[in-house]
Amino acid sequence: MTPISLPGSLFDTYACYKKGTIAFIRWLSAHNDDAPERAYVNSVDELRYLANAVISKRVKIPASLLCGLRQTIRARTRVSKFFKTLAESADQDVSSSHEHFTATLLQIHGDFQSLAQESQTSPATAPTTPSKRPSKLPSNLFECLKSDEDVDSEDDLSLAEKCESPSGSVPECSRVNESKGSENDDIGHFMALAMYLSQLDNLMLTVKETWEKAGCGSIPIVAAASTTSMVYQAVQTLEKDLEEYQIYNPDQFLTKYTTCLHSLNLSGSSAIDASKIPPELTPFREQKGPQQGWLALIKFKTFWETASAFAELQMPDNCDCCQARRPCSFPSDDPMEFLAKTSNCKNQEEDQTGLDRKCLQLTLKRMGQLLTLKCSDRHYQIPYYTPLLQELACFLRSDANISSQGALHTMSLSFGLEMLVQGMKSYFQASAGNAIKASPELNAKKFSTSKGLGNCRVQSLKLAIGIQGSIGHLMATPNAPCGCLRVGNYAVANLLLTSQALLNQFIDTKRFDIFYQNPWVSGLHMFENLVRASDFGAKAWHHAYYVGTTLHIYHTLLALEVINPADFPLMETFRGKRQASKKDIQEARRKRDGDFFIARSVEAVQEKILEEFRGDFPIAKMNYFAIYELCVEIMKHIHEAEHPARDPDQICSCVAGRLLGAADQYLDDMHVFKVYQERSLLERCKKGFEETLQNKSVSNCFWDLGL
DSSP states (O other): OOOOOOGGGHHHHHHHHHHHHHHHHHHHHHTOTTSOOOSOOSSHHHHHHHHHHHHHTTOOOOHHHHHHHHHHHHHHHHHHHHHHHHTTTSSSOTTHHHHHHHHHHHHHHHHHHHHHHHHHHOSTTOOSSOOBOOSSOOSOGGGGGOOSSOOOOGGGGTTGGGGOOSSSBOOOOOOOOGGGOOOOOHHHHHHHHHHHHHHHHHHHHHHHHHHHHHHHTSSOHHHHHHHHHHHHHHHHHHHHHGGGGTOOSHHHHHHHHHHHHHHTTOSSSSSSOGGGSOGGGHHHHHOOOSHHHHHHHHHHHHHHTSTTHHHHHSOTTHHHHHHHTOOOOOOBOOTHHHHHHHHTOSSHHHHHHHHHHHHHHHHHHHHHHHHTOOOSOHHHHSOTTSHHHHHHHHHHHOOSOTTSTTSTTHHHHHHHHHHHHHHHHHHHHHHHHHHHHHOTTOOTTTOOGGGTTTOHHHHHHHHHHHHHHHHHHHHHSTTSOOTTOEETTEEHHHHHHHHHHHHHHHHHOOOBSTTTTSHHHHHHHHHHHHHHHHHHHHHHTTSTTHHHHHHHHHHHHHHTTOSOGGGOHHHHHHTSOOSSOHHHHHHHHHHHHHOSSHHHHHHHHHHHHHHTTSSSOOGGGBOHHHHHHHHHHHHHHHHHHHOTTSOTTSOOOHHHHHHHHHHHHHHHTTSOOOSHHHHHHHHHHHHHHHHHHTTOOGGGGBOOOOO
């Protein structure tokens, strides 16, 4: 899918004036006590009212505000000129409403400029009465907006006659009725909706490319799932911007968008010759937004509200399983069946759409079955950490009308369902392509996820089994964290036992339907297990401080040049520098949230996340439990050498203090060990590292994520 764009970087121009307008309205609202703080106004009259209130209070006008306002007006003028050029052969003036708003901004700029000049000439005796505009207005009100760097042509300045103030005085500040409704600015509305569609296309392209890389093995599934969830959050952010236009679902979006196309003579049925419309605008005449996901969603909601829905979706042996305390028996699907049918399609586009629709319907059915479970152990069978499932549950159980403001997130939910299908297709197609290249005897029909090829659900279960085994092995050792150890308000031993119980239930759920086999869902399950393992594993390090003591001893041996770091690659990897820090990721996300083109900045955040999985020290893959046990084993070797008569399970950490004292004495004595006991202590510590790490590789300290 190629991202769509308007000619002449018109999106950049639109973004410039949109950001400028939002900043200006927010500044006006901040200086009006009775005005709600928001980024838009309901009418031009309300904008004029806010400006008049500022003028009546004699607020100091910053020069940066006037500069930004001039840039905003110039950008709005360029956008108007573009659409006026398209409508030269039509009778309708498509830019009149847009230009009326621009003219109002220009009047306000003139008033503010006069107020700023008065403040500069006589700051001590600022008048308390409303300021008056110059009695003699320039013949061209756009003259004040010209600069040496950017001079508009005379055609761009055709609004001058509309900008004349009806009187020299500032109008009375009377509150405008907000029920008057939004301004009928078809250009502004079209640009906002077209940009929304463009960003959806770019975000979908990012998702598909990400899952293609995951299918080829270039990036781990858990990182791809994290990126997809980030895209979903970005879509929810874009959805909030549509509330300004009273758009709360894809139906309203399509109605509003079609109206804008007709009003701007871009629908193909207007007075404009279709051949005069630039080719870059053609994709916008064909776009409809996330309609496919919305239609499937509405159809499923209608079915959900029927009396027979629960009986049809409920598992056949659901109640028996609850009573017997065993996992439910779920259906099994093969996502590759849809791809196999796709490869034999004669009419690729129509059949592809039909298969996507069937895949959506089956996915929604499996999600509905998950929501109808009544088992007592719901925390693992209804994974609300899957954001799409949580939004679907809220949508199905909401009593709000789907066309009302109360039915929020329907746009993002519809797009999320489409992402669920398109991401799955991209992943399995890339995975099948790799498998066929490696084994030519395979083909698209024979490639089946049920055999484990490309099955991300299997990878998710393997990771869960690995974490479960590490926790079980740790808790079975005599040096496991004791019940009295608390980090913050949490008892570490209880956290580990709870995590082990959750993993047991997760592994026992033999579910291989099309929802659980979806790479986004399985990747989020892996992400959840990784986060829990990292958090609880790091808390376990506080027990007896085995990890910290081991590192202190190792650093001391390095400083005294007793050991060669090349002989201990695992310890050097552990000491390595992180490729990306948490602060770097947070900064990238902050830039994403503040970027008008949110689709452009998602890739920057994705790159920061991927750095956590790359390099010599991929901290996102670190097995904290393995490192803990490794340090315990090193300390045990040193303890047995120092105290051979004591219980080997009662590890003494006195070696660290003695070693640090010996190191200080070594430095004081000009790098010479005068006492034999000091040299023998160093040798015993060195031997402890050598005996423990001789058969250990770097991979022992990192989780296997399927790469």
